[in-house]
Amino acid sequence: MAGERSALRREATGRRLARFAALRGRAARAGQFWDVVAVTAADAQQGRAYRRQLEEKLRREELPLGARYHVFVDPPGPRIGNGGSTLHVLRCLEELYGDKWTSFLVLLIHSGGHSQRLPNASALGKIFTALPFGDPLFQMLELKLAMYIDFPRHMKPGVLLTCSDDIELYSTGDAETISFDRPGFTALAHPSDLAVGTTHGVFVLDPSSFSGKGGVEYTSCHRFLHKPDVETMRQHGAVCPRGNCPQLSSSAHRGDPQVGSECVYTDSIFYMDHSTAKQLLTFYKEVGTLCCEIDAYGDFLQALGPGAAPGDTERASDVTKEGSWLAEVRQKLHCLLRGTALNVIILNNSKFYHLGTTQEYLFHLTADSKLKFELGLLPVAFSISPGKAETLGPSASVIQSILEPGCSVGPGSVVECSRIGPEVSVGKNSIISGSYIDLKVDIPSNCFLSSLSIKINDQLEYISMVFSVEDDLKKTVKLLSEIHSLQFFGVSLLDCLDLWGVKVSEQLFSSEAPRWGLWTARIFPVCSSLGESVRTALQMLSSVQHMSAFDLNGFRLLSVEEMLSYKDVEDMLKFRKQIYDEICLQRQKEKCDL
Template sequence: MAAGERSAARREATGRRLARFAALRGKAARPGEFWDVVAVTAADAEQALAYRRQLAEKLSRKELPLGARYHVFVDPPGPKIGNGGSTLHVLQCLEELYGDKWTSFLVLLIHSGGYSQRLPHASALGKIFTALPFGDPIYQMLELKLAMYIDFPSHMKPGILITCSDDIELYSTGVTETVTFDKPGFTALAHPSDLTVGTTHGVFVLDPSSFSGKGGLEYTCCHHFLHKPDIETMRRCGAVCVRGNCSQLSSSGDRSDSEVDSECVYTDSLFYIDHSIAKQLLTFYKQMGALCCEIDAYGDFLQALGPGATQDYMKNASNITKEESQLVEVRQKLYSLLKGTTLNVIVLNNSKFYHIGTTQEYLFHFTSDSKLKFELGLLSVAFSLFSDKAETLDQSASIIQSILEPGCFIAPGSVIEYSRIGPEVSVGKSSIISGSYINLKVDIPSNCFLTSLSIKINDQVKYVSMVFSVEDDLKKTVRLLSDVHLLQFFGVSLLECLDLWGVKVSDQLFSSENTRLGLWTARIFPICSTLSESVRMSLKMLNSVQHMSAFKLNGFQLLSVEEMLTYKDVEDMLKFRKQIYDEIHLQRQKEKSDL
């Protein structure tokens, strides 16, 4: 099957799943037809509150299937425990809520406990609630996850399916083929990927005699799981195959260029554990007591599985945010617990794994002529109002639940979501505008990232807008104040920017107490009394940097992004979104009645 045919098959299969999910929205599913529990993880109490509020609103609007128990489980206070630690904690929460009954449940566990530093417009309300450019009302990542997994519950034994909140798996199988999770131990989905993709994912070393790499779906076992390996390691361990003929393993240096182009590895996405394994992991968690280190659900669970598993990864902390003294001990105990456990693999030969966890990935998939846009049926204008009198809207722009007034201009490759854009606003190329009200005459530059938050301080609702370049690294940190010049804001040294804004470099500049000095923790954004004023002030800051002209922030109370999230007012942000929703809905009803 040619690449175009494979993509068309995925589009058709995806459309069928979306239709099945749409038919279930607002209705009670039959027993075994849908999940018993849908669990979403949150990093802290504030994030959990935001998630519960949004879930409640979705249920009241009948945007989700009814009957399932929807839960938000917050990580325990203290050190970060990673998605592996969160998984263990959720198992304990389920047992506390349901006793032994939980072992008969079909559970979907979605990890969404991060702060989205690489996709900051999702930081306040969560990556799992990221809006997508299709649906009426708009689909968010949560609905898409539920839709893409709609076939799984009816072909699954009780257990837990574990996934992340910022990836999308699209696949097509043969008419008689089903994805079935019914084997003891672990079962993971595998997707054919380029070798470079394998370096940032988990890679399965499969027995070439047990599968062909042809057709839609195959069941096999994993000999050895590699976590974010380099290409040399993939080759040495026998993970590299020739696409479409995986009984022929590829070795370095002995293939023609055309054959090298067709090389692939099989990479991970979601995985399933049966309740026997879940109980073992829960017992382990209880014995450990409080975790003081980050555990990766993929790296630290899956690397212990299969007959070829070794302890080589024990002391590798390259993929851990902070190396903890407890990490090696926890890994050794997990290895002892899980060693010898089978890692079953469902090879989806016609599948694609899409990640939208960064601003660059987000813009590419939503605005370019991407495969995801074709296969998922993404729209240029989704549930929005824009006048025919507005400047011609380029097909590569993406407008999501927004109101664009006549006269505004949106350049190609930009995304506008949950915003109201005034008549004298021009938005440059490849920009992201989220949750904002822009009603002034302004030319927003290309590659601009702008998102507004409602905050509550001393019981008063205020507003702050953060503005960056879509290419700024919000995760980059320095340890010393003297190194602030190494940080960059819109391609300019932060030290120069601070000088233009009249902000002094001092111990008060950053909100973090533990030497994490970066754009995320820099107190540079002014608190304002209205949403539109906060946008105006932040755009003036940006303008001063672009033209190297002073714009003093004296007299303003300044917040960092970190603090904005601490003070966020979820109710007010959702109220703004609902006002836009109601106006669009009312206009659509009026248009229908006029026909």
């Protein structure tokens, strides 16, 4: 039965990919595609990087034409979250198009984070993460557009909101369409095990209003719970018996989720009609400058449905962190939206995948056989590879890269947008991104290596970050005496600094306490060439593995935070284009030889 459902999702996904492929580089008819595709960015620099990549995609005719593609940058100042970004985008659309924007079909993709949990996407953005399939190669942006390709034709003017690091694959069964045509909010719901519910939004539905069978069912939501614990799910009646939940989907599990007798319905994307969007825009204008983070899921959807309670706005940990201003804004939003309908479209045969962390990224691109089957992922996608079985380990993934004869890539590893020399051995479960490795080296297992071009005082230079794929780049400490608790490749950062000859002081970090962590630690050396930066980073790592000294005092050292602020997007894209052109030339030569 599970295999049959997976086959149906594969078939449905294939149809959507084919429809999208037919539109790439062509002008869509009115109502056939989005009027506006909006991508959010955290700051002006990220915004420039996104616009540059969009321009290149349009130049290569990799996207449907006719839509208005926009990048909207969050206003300067405090972080405003994806909810605040949503409000800001609505205002930008009104400023650009006046009242005309209320007739648009808008796809809003949130991609404004700095991707601390998946740093290979930090420089160029998660929405531009390359995937191992498609011709031309797909990135997350194309996949989003493909999976939602049928929505515009069955949607009233409004805004569909999604994030940049998740994938929804689904089969509608006998229902040919999914319609977004009801007032208020309409959300997609996926059957999930209870553990997944604790990290997502959960819908409280009336079990008598749906059967849990077939492909698509429409119902209404009594109440929305944001990342509830299991006890809260049970208390509010969100848990459904297994009979009403024919499939369990998981966002981050190693292998299939355990089949239990219960499930919940979890969120992914949602739509709001223009009447509701205009209400939110009016609220934003009245509030003025936002000084806190608003969650489009936790703060918008929790106010909806007849069972919504004012106490839902009081998530103590957040309120304590951001003060009374956040509580006040949440309360105003709750009052504004209370009584607004939350319609739910249950996709009984669906799978939700999240690619927001190094572990999820590796698992879903290498080990997850279901995603490979349903999406048609390839072991080698748009790359030059020796083609020998011993070169690539089982489940390894090579994406837009050049692998020279003699190199090897271990099981479960991903190499993307890189050039790997003949004497390079990549261990298992590793990520190599944007790098040029031209030395004889054994890269250890569980290694994360990503290279960036940077420009300081108009001088083009290079820097590579190296970590373990299991290192926690979001962990921070408040005191220098706590640095020992930070781990670099399984070793205390304090011990690593001693090996590297780096002094412990407040100047070690690019931010003030309490934001001291691997993300802000000035430990990565600036080099004059891409190859040298990789060599130096791997020497740092080798010194930690062998507990031998490697003096960094002769280098200018930057943190990841700083290298992103100095990034030279043009040069990084130039390196990727060189790889792209060489692959195209090789493919053309192979065609001529046939």
